Amino acid sequence: MDLSQIKMVVTDMDGTLLNSNHEVSSRFFEIYEELKKKNIAFVAASGRQYHSMVDKLGSIKNEILVIAENGALIKKQEETLLTTPINKSEIDRILDAVRPLENVHPVLCCQNNAFVGGDSNEFLEMLREYYSEFEIVEDQKEVDQEVLKIAIYHFENSEKHIYPNVKHLEGDLKVKVSGANWVDVSDLNAHKGYALKKVMDEFQIASHEIMVFGDYNNDLEMLELSDYSFAMANAHPNVLKTAKYTTHSNDDFGVERILEKLL
Template sequence: MDLSKVKMVVTDMDGTLLNSKHEVSPKFLEQFTQLRKKNILFVAASGRQYHSIIDKLYTIKDDILVIAENGAITKDKNEEILQTGLDRATILDLLQLISTIDNVYPVLCGKKKAYIRPDSKEFAEKFKEYYASYELLENLEDYDDEILKIAIYHFESSETYIYPKVKHLESTLKVKVSGENWLDLSHVNAHKGYALQKLQDIFNISAAETMVFGDFNNDLEMLALADFSFAMANAHPNVTKAANYTTKSNDEYGVETILDQLLKN
């Protein structure tokens, strides 16, 4: 595997770059310094809120590109490169549909902050890991923001309990099982692949010069844009099938293992 032409490294966060405790390793931060010296761009691509990604990568925030909210917003430092949100009519229709699904917790993911109902302390504790800036709203229809996507949480399985109720929306929206407990509803062009393609175009970087790491279905589109696409050992079967290569799990420094090989080149 000749990695000498790689000019851009793109990695998902949860289940990929972050360990099971949602931590970034000191080893990666050391590797990032070396990536910069070699003029290799680094992109953090996550379903997380932009503010949450920046919190996790705070020490390097001024030197990275960020694809947040599963591609609904992309930034280079504070400069917005791309935004693909939802219109109010669609949001209201989706909130009505979600209200018919049992035991789920919707999140309106806004440009300024995220919005949840104050009806579950247990969910709020889970939610805080992924959203650094948020507000409690008794009625989610009362939001005052640009909404980038709607995330839905189920404590057992988003794929089992949420996806069957919303899969009929796939002809008009992007419906993504983005984690064991999360499903995202967004604009049809709001996905990591669409955002990554924009960055590749801006920086004139080809698939042969791109390395991507992922673990769940919301990573599939961006994995398809890289010759060096890696599925984590803990990845969803769909991701393992789609990727060209595999690496160790997120708790075994799977990303860092491959970056070591890249930096040796």
Template sequence: MVVTDMDGTLLNPNHEVSERFFELFEALRKKNIQFVAASGRQYNSMAEKLETVKDDTIFIAENGALVMHREKQLLVNPLMPAEVGTVLKSVKGIDGAHPVLCCNQKAFVTGHSRPFVKLLREYYSCFEEVNTLESIEEQVLKVAVYHFEGSETYIYPHVKHLESQLKVKVSGTHWVDFSNRYAHKGHALEMVMKDRGISKNEVMVFGDYFNDVEMMQLSLYSFAMANAHPEVKKVAQFETASNEAFGVEKVLEKLVG
């Protein structure tokens, strides 16, 4: 089994999947190696990026809150309404923070910042602008919060106290994600591995940020990208080239021989 994060890992800096990867995907399939895409992204957005191979891909979406295969839900791990309220209250006072409610088929965002709404289109192919997030009654899988200047400095210090109740992850340079304590990529991947009868020495994992750590710990062959956070490199067993330099593809070329 090959498992890879999307942004900063499989996707290049322009958020594209390379043609070489799709060629390697066919080689993986011929060798009966299952491919798993694991991301903080919305499922719809992930499926669009991997449209031509989506039927043969297992998707771990929303940082592990949702697992999909051939349009079928294999796992869903939502936040409770009270937990959503707690997160929104905590981030409300953070200047420059932009929260997104990530639901099963759609995300919700206030339209107060046009630059943010424009940026959001890259990560969420289906979202709706509303006047207030507190009014949303749909089941919420994750709350994602964006800051243009940086997540580690401008968001995380204000919300780290929530770690006793929720899974709080700095998932990228600008993002912090809030999920159910059991909704993370590692929990989702563990379920997929058990379902497929895959052991630690049969899975290869690629990632670049903190939300990839738990799934890296499930594999004897974990690779941090050259562009990964320094702390993530300490967790990974190996390092590969950056996402810009086709780090995933270079390892997969050796794997398929």
């Protein structure tokens, strides 16, 4: 594995760079400083809200590129480089598909805020980990902001309890099981692969010059763009099959170990 030509590192957040306590290690921040000295760019790519991502990466937030909302938003230093919203006509269709389901909670994700129903205090408490900025509304269909993604949560299992009920939207929309509890629905072009390809084109980065880490199905398209794609040991079977290499789990410094080899 010849890593001598790597110019950019891209990593997912939850289940990848973040440990099970949703923390970034101090070890990573030390490594980041060494990457910077070698002019290796860093990109954080997540299904999370932008504000939530930069809360986790506070000390370096003004130096890195951020791909948020599963690729529907790219920002650097508060400058918006790309948005790929859902067509307004599709929003009601998505909400209608999940509204009859029990214990299912949709989140309308906009550039600077998110909008949720207020029917579950347990859900709202959990949501604070992923969304620094959100507002409770009586009817999500009345939200008049540009919606980048609809994230749908189930406390037990998203693949079992949500995905079968929104699977029919595939083809018109991008439907992704993005975590054990989440399914994300967005525009067909709103995915991490589309956003990362834009970044690669802008910075003239080739597939052998980029290293990508991921753990779940919403990482598949961006993993396919790199000759040095790494699945975490804790990754979904689809990711383990797609990535060219594997590393240790997110609780065992899987990203940091490979970056140390890169350095």
